[in-house]
Amino acid sequence: MEEINELIEQRIKKLKELRKMGIEPFDGHFDALDHAVNLLNKYAPVSRENLESDPVSCSLAGRIISMRDFGKAAFAHIQDVTGKIQIYFKKNILGDKFPLLKKLDIGDIIGLKGRLFRTKTNELTVEVDDFVFLAKSLRPLPEKWHGLRDIETRYRQRYVDLIVNPEVRETFIKKSIIIKATRDFLESKGFIEVETPMMHPVPGGATARPFKTHHNALGIDLYLRIAPELYLKRLLVGGYERVYELNRNFRNEGISTKHNPEFTMLEFYIAYRDYRFLMSFTEELITYVSEKLLGTLKIPYGDAVIDLTPPWPRIKMFDALIDRGIPEDILYDAGRALTWARANDIEIKEGTSPGKILDQIFKEKVEPQIIQPTFIIDYPVELSPLAKRKPDNPELTERFELFIASREIANAFSELNDPIEQTQRFLEQVEAKEKGDEEAHYMDEDFVRALEYGMPPAAGEGIGMDRLVMLLTDYQSIRDVILFPQLKPEQ
RNA sequence: GGGCCGUUAGCUCAGCUGGUAGAGCAGCUGACUCUUAAUCAGCGGGUCGCAGGUUCGAAUCCUGCACGGCUCACCA
Numbered sequence: 001m002e003e004i005n006e007l008i009e010q011r012i013k014k015l016k017e018l019r020k021m022g023i024e025p026f027d028g029h030f031d032a033l034d035h036a037v038n039l040l041n042k043y044a045p046v047s048r049e050n051l052e053s054d055p056v057s058c059s060l061a062g063r064i065i066s067m068r069d070f071g072k073a074a075f076a077h078i079q080d081v082t083g084k085i086q087i088y089f090k091k092n093i094l095g096d097k098f099p100l101l102k103k104l105d106i107g108d109i110i111g112l113k114g115r116l117f118r119t120k121t122n123e124l125t126v127e128v129d130d131f132v133f134l135a136k137s138l139r140p141l142p143e144k145w146h147g148l149r150d151i152e153t154r155y156r157q158r159y160v161d162l163i164v165n166p167e168v169r170e171t172f173i174k175k176s177i178i179i180k181a182t183r184d185f186l187e188s189k190g191f192i193e194v195e196t197p198m199m200h201p202v203p204g205g206a207t208a209r210p211f212k213t214h215h216n217a218l219g220i221d222l223y224l225r226i227a228p229e230l231y232l233k234r235l236l237v238g239g240y241e242r243v244y245e246l247n248r249n250f251r252n253e254g255i256s257t258k259h260n261p262e263f264t265m266l267e268f269y270i271a272y273r274d275y276r277f278l279m280s281f282t283e284e285l286i287t288y289v290s291e292k293l294l295g296t297l298k299i300p301y302g303d304a305v306i307d308l309t310p311p312w313p314r315i316k317m318f319d320a321l322i323d324r325g326i327p328e329d330i331l332y333d334a335g336r337a338l339t340w341a342r343a344n345d346i347e348i349k350e351g352t353s354p355g356k357i358l359d360q361i362f363k364e365k366v367e368p369q370i371i372q373p374t375f376i377i378d379y380p381v382e383l384s385p386l387a388k389r390k391p392d393n394p395e396l397t398e399r400f401e402l403f404i405a406s407r408e409i410a411n412a413f414s415e416l417n418d419p420i421e422q423t424q425r426f427l428e429q430v431e432a433k434e435k436g437d438e439e440a441h442y443m444d445e446d447f448v449r450a451l452e453y454g455m456p457p458a459a460g461e462g463i464g465m466d467r468l469v470m471l472l473t474d475y476q477s478i479r480d481v482i483l484f485p486q487l488k489p490e491q
Numbered sequence: 492g493g494g495c496c497g498u499u500a501g502c503u504c505a506g507c508u509g510g511u512a513g514a515g516c517a518g519c520u521g522a523c524u525c526u527u528a529a530u531c532a533g534c535g536g537g538u539c540g541c542a543g544g545u546u547c548g549a550a551u552c553c554u555g556c557a558c559g560g561c562u563c564a565c566c567a
Binding site for chain 2: 005006007008010011066068069070071072073074075076077086088090091092105106119120121123125139140141142143144145146147148149150151152153155156164206207208209226227249251253254256257258259263265347407408409410411439462463464466467477478487488489490
């Protein structure tokens, strides 16, 4: 313990005094039969008189979060996973145990037995007739009124944040509901959940820089996965027709309100379907989750209300650009695109490929404008090295990205299953990498070998779950939907 | 990595143009058996993020560093 301040010393003193009295404040065991808010709900209709004439016993375990001491009586609130309820300690009821109240601090975890009654303000309260210490709290909790505000402390000591900020506890329950609803939906559609490696000899399946690690016994470098895509498609080759994986990806990129180095990604693949199918499927999935969580498709987000009612517009990427006033003649002319971008204050690095220039313009000019759910479809082939070309326009792919509230929520395409073309696409990526594009894909020989056995035509999609949670819980920072967001070490 | 902002008691925050570091809550002592931001009386609590510099004198001005927030750049 780095610092022992006066407040902690006082609490340690109380701890020692309890032990001197033969009470072990950490060793207690207690089987609570009730929960705070359940009691409040269950007995809400029961009157004071009925609680008197027909007494209700209960037992609770939880943390003391406030206390009002009267000398020979005291009110407090106790908090458990459901919330808080008022409790009442009275000298003539507790008898010998009453002096122990002197040793009870805000933050301590106790178990108690008692009887329900209503105060003169009609608040349902537990009159305690016995209690035990289950854990002594040595550190003072933040102030009851303002709570814990300091953002850094809230992230670093999330446990304290969770104790004192009920909406934070609520948020992560919502995250759990969202993830469960997602799994339920996919299971109901015949998908199986699989686990593929998180440590990859060749990182692939996305455009991103990986984390590198090392396996001592094998004597090889490995990469934390940036996406499970190539392994999931190997499973399509193996004969599974509907698979998904909902787990962590790792990308060695900057940290921001939209990016954490590790984040939760859903990827799912369905054989014998294409990206058009996936658009409807995505509408169905996200509206299912929203209904499960919020019971509505009209969700407040920041200053806006997002209406998830399908169908969502499907706009070709080039049309989206044209709609935003980008001159049509730059779409097919890399030189003009570059000139136009630079004339419009969009930073483009030297040697950026034509498709990437358009992507940059899109991110700058179109993406911020998309508030309501919108599919942007048919991306240039060079942005999508794993996607199938459009039969009527080989420069474009059967790909869509779903945008909501100016953020990319999903990315999907009809999967390229021609091993010869896939090899060619990989070679182009390798060439780009040699030219200095750190995010270009690696050649994955084993993936190509798998395709050579024959992969059924399929559609696949990735959904950034943390961002979906942000959307459905109305948070602007990804750190608010990740329990322990990545921070630099203290000091 | 760049720009802007922040860091003062356990928590939330004041602290002006440089002159002995403050409040509320929490804590301790006492009073009080229906309070709920309980009340009343009294008391304690600080490496002002860290390190330099300017100055008779720095929480305050300057420089550097650390950590955090927002933002820009890249990604989901």
